[in-house]
Each structure stands twice: as structure tokens, then as C-alpha cells.
Amino acid sequence: xxxxxxxxxxxxxxxxxxxxxxxxxxxxxxxxxxxxxxxxxxxxxxxxxxxxxxxxxxxxxxxxxxxxxxxxxxxxxxxxxxxxxxxxxxxxxxxxxxxxxxxxxxxxxxxxxxxxxxxxxxxxxxxxxxxxxx
Numbered sequence: 157x158x159x160x161x162x163x164x165x166x167x168x169x170x171x172x173x174x175x176x177x178x179x180x181x182x183x184x185x186x187x188x189x190x191x192x193x194x195x196x197x198x199x200x201x202x203x204x205x206x207x208x209x210x211x212x213x214x215x216x217x218x219x220x221x222x223x224x225x226x227x228x229x230x231x232x233x234x235x236x237x238x239x240x241x242x243x244x245x246x247x248x249x250x251x252x253x254x255x256x257x258x259x260x261x262x263x264x265x266x267x268x269x270x271x272x273x274x275x276x277x278x279x280x281x282x283x284x285x286x287x288x289x290x
Contacts, residue, residue, distance in 0.1 A: 162176040162177065177285070184218060184223050184227070184285075186214055189280050190209075190273050190278070191207065191275075192273070192276075194213065201277070203241075207251055210278060211252075218284055222286060227284040228284050230262045231263045231282050231283075232266065233263065233265045235267055235268070236270060238265075241267075
């Protein structure tokens with residue numbers, strides 16, 4: 157069974173995320189990814205550049221496990237500045253569509269006072285589900 161978005165009867169559809177995702181298969185849990193390169197080098201302190209790198213890191217890890225963006229079923233985003241996130245939603249959406257297409261997993265966004273890596277503006281945890289063969 158491929159992952160499917162779930163919306164309860166009578167609920168408004170989620171925009172940019174899913175209320176829930178259901179499926180059967182192999183789970184892949186990706187540790188929190190920040191906006192540094194695989195060599196742990198910070199190339200930018202810009203929020204969108206860090207987002208792009210964190211998502212690229214996530215996709216690289218998923219590919220190593222045999223998964224792609226279409227298999228992402230859940231993400232938790234930790235951001236250090238909610239106002240920056242809100243102000244840059246259009247750019248976030250463009251970055252998302254560029255790297256992940258039209259896949260919208262169940263998501264949570266949390267503003268935190270700091271992340272372990274001082275330069276990090278965000279950290280993203282991801283769960284993917286590779287469906288069982290038909």
C-alpha cells in the first residue's frame with residue numbers, strides 16, 4: 157500500500173501538509189538535518205540556503221536507504237526564528253517544490269530558542285515509508 161494522505165470527513169483539506177499519512181512498508185528515520193554540507197561546512201547563514209541544504213542532505217540520506225521524496229510521510233521542523241519562517245513562506249514553498257515536488261507529509265513546526273549547532277537556523281527530522289511490494 158502506497159502512503160496516502162488522510163483527511164477526516166468534514167475537515168478542511170490541509171494546505172502544504174497532510175493531517176495524517178497511512179501506509180505499510182519499511183520505515184526510514186532520518187536524524188535532524190541542518191544546513192551544512194556533508195563535510196559539516198556552513199556555506200551560508202541565509203535561512204533559505206540552509207533550508208535547501210538541509211532538504212538536500214535529507215534526500216541524499218533517503219536515497220541511500222532506497223527512498224525518495226515521495227516516500228516522506230512525516231517531518232518535524234525546528235526553527236530559531238518563527239517570524240523569519242513566516243516572512244519567507246513563498247521562498248520556502250518554491251524551495252520545497254523544487255526539491256520535493258508536490259509531496260505533502262504530516263508536519264510539525266516548532267520554534268526553539270537555539271539548536272545544538274550555533275550557525276543553524278533550522279533543523280529537520282524526517283520519517284519516510286517505503287511501501288511493501290504489491
